[in-house]
Amino acid sequence: MATATKQRTTFRMSCEVAIEIAASPERVWSLLTGARAFPSWNSTVKSIDGEIAEGNTIKLVATVAPERTFKLKIGQVVPARGMVWSDGFAPMFKGVRTFTLTPQGERTTFHMIEVFSGAMLPMIAGSLPDFKPIFEQYAEDLKRAAEN
Secondary structure, three states: OOOOEEEEEOOEEEEEEEEEEOOOHHHHHHHHHOOOOHHHHOOOEEEEEOOOOOOOEEEEEEOOOOOOOEEEEEEEEEOOOEEEEEEEEOOOEEEEEEEEEEEEOOEEEEEEEEEEEOOOHHHHHHHOOOHHHHHHHHHHHHHHHHHO
16 A cells, blocks of 8 residues: 655645555556556546657646646656656746656556645645645556556
């Protein structure tokens, strides 16, 4: 079972989760980068429009906020090892989500952390959802899909 952790200071908030998956990093990577199929395995995502590739912007609708479309910039991508998604404008408010895949023999450790920061964080932190259960569900969904 995945257990997420949260940390918060005045201008920084983070949530992270890790889980062991009985699948190769390549199998896990194919799920994380297959935008069209994402909602079929990930219950935290309603839709993704665009290609998950370095330099692209995707439009994501999350189940936690179905009325909002997040425009996420895909940053550094290292195939079958990790990638970074970001949203917002520093120094006011920015969210950066980092995905890391670590091979462990025939298994993969999946790690995801999102860091929110900026001058507006103290004003809007209370309106943000509790990311712990969302991250836990995301990790569990990925594990289930990769192992099937």
